[in-house]
Amino acid sequence: MACPQCDTLHYAARLPEGSRAYCKRCGVVIATERATAFAQVLSLAITAFILMVAAISFPFLELDVAGHHNSISVLQAVTVFNDGIALLLAIAVAGFIVFLPLLRLASIIYALGPLVRGKPARRSAKEAFALAEFLQPWSMAEIFIVGVAVALIKVAGLAHVSTGPAFWAFCALVLITVLKDQLICRYSVWQALD
Amino acid sequence: MASTGLGEGLITAREAGLVACGRCGRLHPIAENYCSRCSAPLESRDFESPQKVWAWLIAGLVAYLPANIYPMLRTSQLGTSTESTIVGGVMDLIHHGSVGIAAIVFFASIVIPVGKFFAIAYLAISVQRKSLLNQHQRHKLYEVVEFVGRWSMIDVFVVAILSALVQFDTLASINPGIAAFSFAISVVFTMLSAQSFDARLIWDVDRTNHAK
Structure with missing residues (x-):
C-alpha cells in the first residue's frame, strides 16, 4: 500500500x-x-442522523427583548437571507450545516450497513463511500456551533437569549461526528467494499 | 538537507512503477488510467497542481478584499442604522469586554485567511524551487492549512444566526451585508486551492534535489 x-x-x-x-x-x-470499528462507525452515523433531524425540527434559540419573543430553528436561521445575492449565501450555509452533513451520514450508513451485518456490499456502496469522503471538508456542523457561541455572546448585551432543545441536539451531533471521523479507517473500508 | 526517505530505504509507489488511486488507495501499474476498484481516474503526480493552486488562491484573494472593505452586518436600532466590517465587529467585541470572543473572531476571520494565503503560496513556490524548510516542516504546514481553513467560516455563520435572531422590525434588526457573501466565497476558493495541492510533490522535489 x-x-x-x-x-x-x-x-x-x-x-x-x-x-x-x-x-x-x-x-x-x-x-x-479495530474489529468493531465498522459497527461503531455505523451506529454513530445513525445516531448523528437522528440527532440532525431533531436539530432541524425543534427550536434552536429563543430571544426575548422588550416584550418581543423570537424563536428560531436551524432552518430558519439559514433561510432568513431571501433576497438577491444573500439567497446564494443562504443556500451555501444551509448546505454546509444541514444538507451536506445529512448526505454524508446517509452515504456512510448506506455503504457500511450491509458490511456490519456480514452481508456483501451494496452495488453502489463504493460511490456512496467516495461521496462521503469527498464531503468531509464541506460538512461544517462543528464550525456552526462555534459560530452560534460567538453570536450568543454578541447579542447577550442586547437581549435575553435561551437555548432550545435543538441546540443541545446539535452539540451532541458535533461530538458524535468528530468521534466517528476518528474511528473510521479508509483503508479498511475500501478493502471491505472490494 | 536531511532526507529521511533515502536513508531508510523507503521508495515511493512512483519509483516502483506503481500508481496509488487517489480515492481508494489501491495500487496499479503506472500505465493504468482508471482504478479497477473504484473507477476513479489515476494520476501518479498532478504536475498541474501548482497552477490550479494559484488560480484558486488568486480567486480567493480577489473575493477577500471586498470582504474586508464592505460591511459584514447592517444593524438598525430604533431608526438609526450602523454598518460594521469584519475588523469593526472585532472592535465592538473588545469594547463590550469579550476579549476572548474577539480573539476567536479575529483569529478565524483575519489571521487564518491571511496566514493561509501566505502558507499556500509558499507551498506552491516551494515545490517549484528550493525551500528553506525541510519536507517534514512543509508537510506539517500543509496539514495545518488543510485542517484550519474551514474554520474561517465562523464569521459567516455568526452573521447568519444574528440576522435570524434579531428581527424586531423597528426596534432592532440585523441584516447580512455583501461582505458576508464575498467572505464565504473567499473561504470556499481557498479551501479548493488547498485541496488541489498535491502533497506528494513536496516529497518529490527534495528527492530530485538530493539526487543531483
Missing part, C-alpha cells in the same frame, strides 16, 4: 487489535485495526 499523502510504499501487514499504522516518512496515520 502507498501512503496517500507522500506516496511512500509500505507492506500491508495485519495490525494488532487496537493499533494504528503510521507512514514511515511523513507520519500520517495510514491504517487502524
Whole structure:
C-alpha cells in the first residue's frame, strides 16, 4: 500500500487489535485495526442522523427583548437571507450545516450497513463511500456551533437569549461526528467494499 | 538537507512503477488510467497542481478584499442604522469586554485567511524551487492549512444566526451585508486551492534535489 499523502510504499501487514499504522516518512496515520470499528462507525452515523433531524425540527434559540419573543430553528436561521445575492449565501450555509452533513451520514450508513451485518456490499456502496469522503471538508456542523457561541455572546448585551432543545441536539451531533471521523479507517473500508 | 526517505530505504509507489488511486488507495501499474476498484481516474503526480493552486488562491484573494472593505452586518436600532466590517465587529467585541470572543473572531476571520494565503503560496513556490524548510516542516504546514481553513467560516455563520435572531422590525434588526457573501466565497476558493495541492510533490522535489 502507498501512503496517500507522500506516496511512500509500505507492506500491508495485519495490525494488532487496537493499533494504528503510521507512514514511515511523513507520519500520517495510514491504517487502524479495530474489529468493531465498522459497527461503531455505523451506529454513530445513525445516531448523528437522528440527532440532525431533531436539530432541524425543534427550536434552536429563543430571544426575548422588550416584550418581543423570537424563536428560531436551524432552518430558519439559514433561510432568513431571501433576497438577491444573500439567497446564494443562504443556500451555501444551509448546505454546509444541514444538507451536506445529512448526505454524508446517509452515504456512510448506506455503504457500511450491509458490511456490519456480514452481508456483501451494496452495488453502489463504493460511490456512496467516495461521496462521503469527498464531503468531509464541506460538512461544517462543528464550525456552526462555534459560530452560534460567538453570536450568543454578541447579542447577550442586547437581549435575553435561551437555548432550545435543538441546540443541545446539535452539540451532541458535533461530538458524535468528530468521534466517528476518528474511528473510521479508509483503508479498511475500501478493502471491505472490494 | 536531511532526507529521511533515502536513508531508510523507503521508495515511493512512483519509483516502483506503481500508481496509488487517489480515492481508494489501491495500487496499479503506472500505465493504468482508471482504478479497477473504484473507477476513479489515476494520476501518479498532478504536475498541474501548482497552477490550479494559484488560480484558486488568486480567486480567493480577489473575493477577500471586498470582504474586508464592505460591511459584514447592517444593524438598525430604533431608526438609526450602523454598518460594521469584519475588523469593526472585532472592535465592538473588545469594547463590550469579550476579549476572548474577539480573539476567536479575529483569529478565524483575519489571521487564518491571511496566514493561509501566505502558507499556500509558499507551498506552491516551494515545490517549484528550493525551500528553506525541510519536507517534514512543509508537510506539517500543509496539514495545518488543510485542517484550519474551514474554520474561517465562523464569521459567516455568526452573521447568519444574528440576522435570524434579531428581527424586531423597528426596534432592532440585523441584516447580512455583501461582505458576508464575498467572505464565504473567499473561504470556499481557498479551501479548493488547498485541496488541489498535491502533497506528494513536496516529497518529490527534495528527492530530485538530493539526487543531483
